[in-house]
Amino acid sequence: FDLAELLSLQQDPEAYGKALADALFHDESVRNLYARARTATDAGGSFLRVRLLVGQSALEMHALRWELLQDPETQAPLATSEKTLLSRFMLSYDWRPVKLRPKSDFKALVAVASPSDLAKYQLAEVDVEGEVDRATRSLDGIAVEVAGRDQPLTLEYLVSRLREGVDVLYLVCHGVLKRGRMPVLFLQDDAGEVARAEGEMLARMLAELQEPPRLVVLASCDSALPPQSPQGDGAGTEQGTTAGGRATAEASIAPRLAEAGVPAIVAMQGKITMKTVEKAMPVFFRELLKDGQIDRAMTVARGTVRDRPDAWMPALFLRIKRGCIWYVPGFSGVEDQFKKWKAITSSVRQGTFIPILGYDVAEGRSGLSHAIAEKMSFLHGFPMAPQDRSDLAKVTQYVSIDQSRKYARDEVLKHLHERL
Numbered sequence: 001f002d003l004a005e006l007l008s009l010q011q012d013p014e015a016y017g018k019a020l021a022d023a024l025f026h027d028e029s030v031r032n033l034y035a036r037a038r039t040a041t042d043a044g045g046s047f048l049r050v051r052l053l054v055g056q057s058a059l060e061m062h063a064l065r066w067e068l069l070q071d072p073e074t075q076a077p078l079a080t081s082e083k084t085l086l087s088r089f090m091l092s093y094d095w096r097p098v099k100l101r102p103k104s105d106f107k108a109l110v111a112v113a114s115p116s117d118l119a120k121y122q123l124a125e126v127d128v129e130g131e132v133d134r135a136t137r138s139l140d141g142i143a144v145e146v147a148g149r150d151q152p153l154t155l156e157y158l159v160s161r162l163r164e165g166v167d168v169l170y171l172v173c174h175g176v177l178k179r180g181r182m183p184v185l186f187l188q189d190d191a192g193e194v195a196r197a198e199g200e201m202l203a204r205m206l207a208e209l210q211e212p213p214r215l216v217v218l219a220s221c222d223s224a225l226p227p228q229s230p231q232g233d234g235a236g237t238e239q240g241t242t243a244g245g246r247a248t249a250e251a252s253i254a255p256r257l258a259e260a261g262v263p264a265i266v267a268m269q270g271k272i273t274m275k276t277v278e279k280a281m282p283v284f285f286r287e288l289l290k291d292g293q294i295d296r297a298m299t300v301a302r303g304t305v306r307d308r309p310d311a312w313m314p315a316l317f318l319r320i321k322r323g324c325i326w327y328v329p330g331f332s333g334v335e336d337q338f339k340k341w342k343a344i345t346s347s348v349r350q351g352t353f354i355p356i357l358g359y360d361v362a363e364g365r366s367g368l369s370h371a372i373a374e375k376m377s378f379l380h381g382f383p384m385a386p387q388d389r390s391d392l393a394k395v396t397q398y399v400s401i402d403q404s405r406k407y408a409r410d411e412v413l414k415h416l417h418e419r420l
Contacts, residue, residue, distance in 0.1 A: 017068035025072040051089040067312040080303040085295035087316040094261035103326045106142040109166040110135040113153040113173035113187045115194040123174050131172045138285035152188035155197045159205045169213040183253050199253035207260035214325045216257055217266040219277050254317040264294050265317040272313040280305045295323040372415045
């Protein structure tokens, strides 16, 4: 990768995407592997998922505009092709399993920060009602709550709302990226004026939650307009060249949120315009509600703004392989048609039918098993690795040895009774 050359091509998205593809697929074995995968998925009528994993030894590669990457043969952009789902794969030190929840139980929080003194920072006013209206209409079908409309969106207030249990956080605010530092989000203080919230602090507070959101969408950007720049149409200038070669992963909030346990993050890479956000994000949410596939929804949303110069700026960061954050209860199969009802009903009539129920079947009434495990591990000084503190089997095994089997059973029943 010739980083200097890529930096010089920032104003030519097509040439940038071709240079990026030439470098990534330079090795013939890599190019051939991609071609075979492309052929196989095309023949099967399925998606080709392309995931970019950047290791800790090459953090500067995060700053490249991977969303401009082209197919090495056709030169077509990958990020807007509905046959190719492009995302950035993130590693995390959080060992809590990501459990899918039924779509009917999903809840979203739309949080909008509109400080009263944005003009002092050369920032455009945030259309609170417009953002809330677009988001709630796009998320029709799941429960949606709003923060920041009736009272200032302080960092503490935002986290308190997330503590109530939120699956999707859509955060709209201004932000600024300083060289070599984490992004700063422009939230509000108690008086409604600008309060700078370090991205590092937000990630740390999310990591401390019992359950962080499954999807965080940050409609925030490096949006402080330069003194000599013409006034943009909202969040920044039309060209927005902040992230094309100078920022690194150390100055990105998305990897921090992934480390904090958030399975999916949509973040903006530069001075994205409000027009692009207003056009792309409603499409993203509408598509997401169709099948729960985050990477597919992101691809369709990018396609709707492909004619805009900042269409590459929304980036999707995932740490879940299937790209799905919810499911529709029922039998899965071809067109959701289960074929073996006759065999099952025959077994039921003969008394030979054995239903096998997952261990999570009662969690809707008794509470999450890992929440009970966390409480017991705290009360009994569970000495094992942090990622094991939410494993009820391991915690009760420790308590049964440290005390007695009967005591461990009684403790679990006591916590179940409390929750009931």
